[in-house]
Amino acid sequence: MQLRFATDLSAEEYVRREAWKEAKLDSCPIHPEGGCGFGKNGTYSRKYPEGTKIARWYCSIGHQTFSFLPDCLSARLPGALKEVENVIEKVEKSPSQEDAVERIRLDIFLPGALRWVRRRILPIRSALTMLIGLIPSMFSACDPTLSSFRCALCVTHVLPELRQHAGPFLHILPPPLGFGSRPGSKKIKNNPFQHKTGTDPPL
Numbered sequence: 001m002q003l004r005f006a007t008d009l010s011a012e013e014y015v016r017r018e019a020w021k022e023a024k025l026d027s028c029p030i031h032p033e034g035g036c037g038f039g040k041n042g043t044y045s046r047k048y049p050e051g052t053k054i055a056r057w058y059c060s061i062g063h064q065t066f067s068f069l070p071d072c073l074s075a076r077l078p079g080a081l082k083e084v085e086n087v088i089e090k091v092e093k094s095p096s097q098e099d100a101v102e103r104i105r106l107d108i109f110l111p112g113a114l115r116w117v118r119r120r121i122l123p124i125r126s127a128l129t130m131l132i133g134l135i136p137s138m139f140s141a142c143d144p145t146l147s148s149f150r151c152a153l154c155v156t157h158v159l160p161e162l163r164q165h166a167g168p169f170l171h172i173l174p175p176p177l178g179f180g181s182r183p184g185s186k187k188i189k190n191n192p193f194q195h196k197t198g199t200d201p202p203l
């Protein structure tokens with residue numbers, strides 16, 4: 001399962017400082033009492049930004065891997081959360097998704113570009129909608145848009161910031177913000193410890 005690595009480093013700084021070496025997990029999340037053969041299990045690599053590694057641990061009895069995803073990186077998508085935010089911001093400021101993707105993805109045809117953009121927009125809107133209900137004390141006056149959430153938190157980039165505020169709910173929020181299932185996924189998760197960790201997120 002993915003766990004939050006709380007950090008305010010950018011994705012580039014995370015790689016430059018090899019910050020995965022600073023990640024610490026003192027006890028097994030399933031067996032905090034110990035005795036389960038819990039220990040460090042090296043790292044896995046992500047392609048973007050180049051050189052990215054993610055620290056991970058393994059519980060022998062639970063047969064479970066735990067990976068520490070830093071706040072700057074997307075879950076189950078390549079690259080940084082800020083990149084996702086920049087894409088969605090362009091769409092929010094455009095008259096239509098078609099108009100936006102023609103400026104964002106010049107390298108692929110429109111249908112593919114629309115799918116690429118919607119893989120980012122739909123789960124983020126879904127996560128923002130969930131957060132309005134989950135944390136009404138902070139977000140009840142918000143619309144499920146980045147601009148509205150930025151305004152509420154007074155920040156320039158809100159998605160990495162939301163990892164902090166949404167901490168207890170990350171396992172039910174959809175990626176790339178949360179560590180749960182994608183919207184519309186048929187996968188039923190009775191146990192938050194049972195979802196798999198990918199070696200490298202799909203494009």
Ligand SMILES: [Zn+2]
Nearest residue numbers: 028031036059
């Ligand atoms: Zn364990």
